[in-house]
Amino acid sequence: MDVFSSFYGLIPVTIAQSLIVSFVVLGVMLPFRILNFPDLTSEGAFPLGGCVCGTLITAGINPFLACAVALVCGFAAGCTTAFIHLRFKINTLLAGILVMTMLYSINLRIMGRTNIPLFTYDAVFTILAGASANFPSVKILIVGLLIALVVAGMLYFFMSEKGTSMRAVGASPDMAEAQGINVGTATIIGVGAASALSATGGSIMVQTQGFADVNMGFGILINGLAALIIGEAITGRQTILRQVLAPVVGSLVYYQLISFCLTLGLAPADLKFATGAFVLLMLALPNLRKSGGGVQIREKVRE
């Protein structure tokens, strides 16, 4: 019973955390599913957002403005990845790794050290909610409203004339070009927007955890991917509404699962392995079923 009561106690905190990470999951989904551009920039854009926001807040800048600057920096990082891929024909994953690696140094340079405490400074939450800002329910409300706005905005955009053309770029680049769509521009803006989302997630995260750390992005991408896959398993991908809801739903479920596993006694050290194994299993599942056929063919050949 002790295990369950500690799990129940953690539910609100976990919900608040998973809503913030939803930004990153949306940022993973957009290039991967909409643009067909597997992108790893999030892993660098998330701490970039955190470091930029943390540094600006300690410099006395308004936290809202700090978040906005973090968003713009994330956008620039994503644009860089897309540009490297388009201009130099470098594989999307490699372009993402290059940008992510270079961002680590940039993040260190921005902060000047590996960690900045922010406990003593105003955050968007304390400005909006005053003394009650530390209650998880207040954070859930604020971040929840924000993420609802973002999801509604994305849903509208992807059904607009411009958004439809961006989706066409991912669905069939040749067709998109033949319909007069500038494939390069759409890709750069789309991947940029995705990294902007991840950076925004980072900027909100540092304000809830009370510090910015250069290593805070480590593993965020695989967490985001796991959350996305769970979300898509629940909502499906048939319509754009389902596709845009999947990241948020997935993030909410995934972090509760993690929290549950930890309270059951999973060692935190094993967490990344467990997450990786889970993502591998989910991605391999369609082919696992097919491999039965493959074995049969091989046996036939032997006969």
Next chain:
Amino acid sequence: MTTDMLAVTGGTKIFYRGTQDERRALDGLDIALKPADFCIVIGSNGAGKSSFLNAVSGKLPLDSGRISIDGQDVTKLNAHRRAQFIARVFQDPMIGTAPTMTIGENMLLAELRGKRRGFSYGLTAARRARYSDQLAELNLGLEKRLDMAVGLLSGGQRQSLSLVMAVSTQPKLMLLDEHTAALDPRTAKLVMDTTVRAVEELQLTTLMVTHNMEHAIKYGNKIVMMDAGKVLVEIGQEEKRGITVSDLIDRFHTKSDAIALQGS
């Protein structure tokens, strides 16, 4: 004198220039189409038919030469800018449409070809009604399935959709790149009939690449035979009347190429 709808002068494209593998895909190509010309392009593999179409669409920038559409020089415009004049149906039905998007969304993408795309809502009720009417003419029942993903359609249905998308905006020039080659004979005929109906009704200037000699004779008002990146023979409307497949092959004197043509 009317202006040519399409004029290519001295179109040249050389791959791997200056190396041992140098290959002249287009070698001083000259061609002119009057408005409402329906021109059939034939030639053996490697004759430069695809390079010609890609050069016109802007996918393959020329090394030298000029291309103009309806009197406007488009030589330096890239493919997505030229799309305001050109509609294209590809050989592969998978390429010409966006398979993960719905029929309605594909129609929307085609309607806005070369136009400014804004932030307003895409598939409005008025547009849906219009798309339904346009698709109903195909008699394939697509008009009732606007929200169905295009990937679920058969190859023939998808090529028919591609065709409706291409003609929906009255393009100045339509490019058909062996657009029935991947279909079974019955479906190919259906798509071809729809093509001819649309070209005649809308008086579209059309370039059609085909390997099918019967089609070359039966359709269009002009035949262009290509070889080694040049126009080898041009057969106009008068001459085209009453011509047979063997006549065509005779005209195409290069022996090896004649064999290649007979084989297809």
